Amino acid sequence: MKPFTNQDHLSDETLSAWLDGYLSEAEGLIADRHLGTCRSCATRYAGLRAMRDALRHLEPVALPRDFRLTPAGRPKSAALPPPTIRGGMGPWMVARVASAAVAFVGMLLLGLGLLGTVNNHDLFSMAAGATTSRSATLPDSTLSSATPCVKYPCSAGATQGTATADHRPMTATPGATKVPTALTGVVNGPTATLVPTPLPTAVATQTPTPTVVADRGQGNGNNSIGVAFLGLFMTIAGIIGLLFARRR
Amino acid sequence: MPGQPTDHQEPSFSDDQLDQIVARACAGNVEAFNTLVGAYQRAAFGVAMRILGDREWAADATQEAVLSAYRHIARFRGTSFRLWLLRIVTNQCLDELRARRRRPSVSLDALLSPAAEEQGDAAAQPADATWDPVARAEQRELGELLQRGLLTLAEDQRISLVLCDVEGLSYDEIAEVTQTNLGTVKSRIARARGKLREFLDRYQELLPRPYRRAPISDPPSAPHAPPRESR
Numbered sequence: 001m002k003p004f005t006n007q008d009h010l011s012d013e014t015l016s017a018w019l020d021g022y023l024s025e026a027e028g029l030i031a032d033r034h035l036g037t038c039r040s041c042a043t044r045y046a047g048l049r050a051m052r053d054a055l056r057h058l059e060p061v062a063l064p065r066d067f068r069l070t071p072a073g074r075p076k077s078a079a080l081p082p083p084t085i086r087g088g089m090g091p092w093m094v095a096r097v098a099s100a101a102v103a104f105v106g107m108l109l110l111g112l113g114l115l116g117t118v119n120n121h122d123l124f125s126m127a128a129g130a131t132t133s134r135s136a137t138l139p140d141s142t143l144s145s146a147t148p149c150v151k152y153p154c155s156a157g158a159t160q161g162t163a164t165a166d167h168r169p170m171t172a173t174p175g176a177t178k179v180p181t182a183l184t185g186v187v188n189g190p191t192a193t194l195v196p197t198p199l200p201t202a203v204a205t206q207t208p209t210p211t212v213v214a215d216r217g218q219g220n221g222n223n224s225i226g227v228a229f230l231g232l233f234m235t236i237a238g239i240i241g242l243l244f245a246r247r248r
Numbered sequence: 249m250p251g252q253p254t255d256h257q258e259p260s261f262s263d264d265q266l267d268q269i270v271a272r273a274c275a276g277n278v279e280a281f282n283t284l285v286g287a288y289q290r291a292a293f294g295v296a297m298r299i300l301g302d303r304e305w306a307a308d309a310t311q312e313a314v315l316s317a318y319r320h321i322a323r324f325r326g327t328s329f330r331l332w333l334l335r336i337v338t339n340q341c342l343d344e345l346r347a348r349r350r351r352p353s354v355s356l357d358a359l360l361s362p363a364a365e366e367q368g369d370a371a372a373q374p375a376d377a378t379w380d381p382v383a384r385a386e387q388r389e390l391g392e393l394l395q396r397g398l399l400t401l402a403e404d405q406r407i408s409l410v411l412c413d414v415e416g417l418s419y420d421e422i423a424e425v426t427q428t429n430l431g432t433v434k435s436r437i438a439r440a441r442g443k444l445r446e447f448l449d450r451y452q453e454l455l456p457r458p459y460r461r462a463p464i465s466d467p468p469s470a471p472h473a474p475p476r477e478s479r
Contacts (some may be wrong), residue, residue, distance in 0.1 A: 016438035020412070048441055051394075051448065055413035058391050060290070061297045064307045067289045067314045067366055068282040075311050 010034055010041045019048055095245035103238025106231045115230025261287070270329050274321050281321060285314055290332045291415060292337045298410040299341040301399045306341075313340040326424070334415075335425045338407050345403055397447040405440035412437050 009093075010031055017023050018031045035042050066076050261269065272280035278429045292313060296306035313336045326332045398406055404426070411417045411425060412433075 011438075012442040013435060016441050017434055020419065020437075026465050041468060044445075047445055051441065051445055054390055054394060055409070056416065057387075058298075058394065058414060059387060061294050061303070063290060063293055064303055065311075067293070067307075067311050068285045069278055069314070069318060071278050073278055073318055075315065199314035 009038060010045075012044075015041070015045050015048055019045070019052060045103055092245050096242060099238045099241030099245055101238070103235050103242060106234025106236070109231030110225050110235055111231070113224050113226070113231050116224030117228065119224075250284070264456055266329070272325070273329075274324055276321070278318075281318055282335075284329050285317075288333050289314070292331065295334060295410055295415060296337050296341050298395065298398055298414050299338065299403075299406055300344060301395055305344065309344050310337060310338045313337040314329045318341065328424075329423075331417075331421055331424050334411070334417075338411075338425060342403060392454070393448065393451055394444075400447055401440050401443055405443070407445070408433055408436040409440035442467045 014023065014027065014031055017029065023031060035045055068076060070076055269280045269283050273284055289310070293306060293310045295311045296313070297303060300306045300309060313333070317333055317336050324332055398410065401409065407426060410420045410423055412419070417425065419430055419437075420435045422437075423430050426433065428436075
């Protein structure tokens with residue numbers, strides 16, 4: 001440390017360090033000798049010392065309140081909001097966790113919904129395959145009859161596509177003797193089977209009635225789409241909540 | 249005074265006792281933590297008060313610092329809980345000052361009750377038969393002037409000077425609290441004293457006689473004392 005200023009007086013830093021006893025022995029000797037001869041520096045030094053003494057003897061401030069904590073780790077003063085204690089979560093942390101949970105559940109539902117929709121599309125293709133094999137048995141003229149006695153419209157959704165996968169009304173003509181079998185469409189959840197059922201001769205000469213047995217499949221497509229939309233909504237809500245709580 | 253804590257006396261511990269209390273506090277024991285806070289809350293609030301210059305503000309900062317210390321007590325690895333707490337307090341004060349710079353505001357308490365500090369000081373004054381009201385008034389006047397002067401200093405200088413001259417910490421302890429080196433501490437304290445002295449020179453007429461600057465032509469009012477033991 002440079003003990004002197006350019007004007008051959010002790011620098012403020014030297015005087016301050018001398019006051020607190022932080023000069024080296026050599027620097028202390030120089031400062032001591034200089035203070036004995038330079039009234040200006042001695043006056044500055046006396047002023048610094050008086051000021052330090054005044055600061056040291058400032059009246060102690062009274063505590064406005066007790067800063068200790070309650071056993072639960074909260075301030076004793078009720079004026080303050082409850083703090084986050086170690087190992088616990090603050091309100092914003094709770095919001096973040098809740099948002100993340102909502103987003104997670106939403107993504108899960110979205111995935112399940114989409115999966116359900118895809119599976120129902122698989123149902124279409126299965127139904128289409130079954131129809132093709134049935135077409136080998138049933139003459140086209142029969143299927144394309146202008147006067148259907150049984151009709152399965154395809155507007156109700158994917159599960160009804162079991163019988164109408166080719167988007168044509170499936171019909172059977174009364175008195176069609178060429179049809180030896182009736183088709184029994186069994187829709188059972190995500191899987192579907194079309195079982196050719198041998199008919200008795202007496203029945204075969206009568207109206208071959210394609211029977212569609214809908215077990216649980218009715219409305220599954222709508223449900224899947226609904227679940228997917230719910231999942232999408234929850235995901236978006238969760239992400240928005242996360243972004244909002246993250247700024248706090 | 250209602251609500252005024254009655255057990256503000258700082259307890260004294262042996263080193264062994266202190267180590268045990270610190271160990272229990274680090275393990276999450278609130279009672280042990282409170283024992284430490286009870287021991288050092290006066291110093292913590294005093295530092296905050298001198299740095300911020302407002303009782304309510306300083307109280308809030310001190311409470312926040314205590315809570316922060318409790319939350320992070322497991323991280324305490326230092327040798328002195330007192331210095332660690334003071335470090336948290338000074339950091340909290342710096343945060344408060346920065347926040348105040350961004351959103352300037354005036355303490356409602358300071359506006360409504362300008363004598364709040366006076367009341368606080370009066371509460372701190374013990375009932376004493378030898379108490380001199382004139383000296384007390386001079387002391388208070390000087391204290392107010394010094395506080396105003398402290399608030400004119402740069403924040404880092406103010407913190408260093410408060411820790412050194414008000415709290416009586418050594419340069420090494422100040423370096424630990426402010427996370428700086430010894431040279432920086434020396435420099436900050438010297439500059440702070442120089443500026444505070446300049447500030448006080450402008451209010452010579454308000455200073456009590458012992459603190460007025462003597463004319464240069466006069467001999468020094470007091471011979472320079474031998475320096476303290478070098479640390």
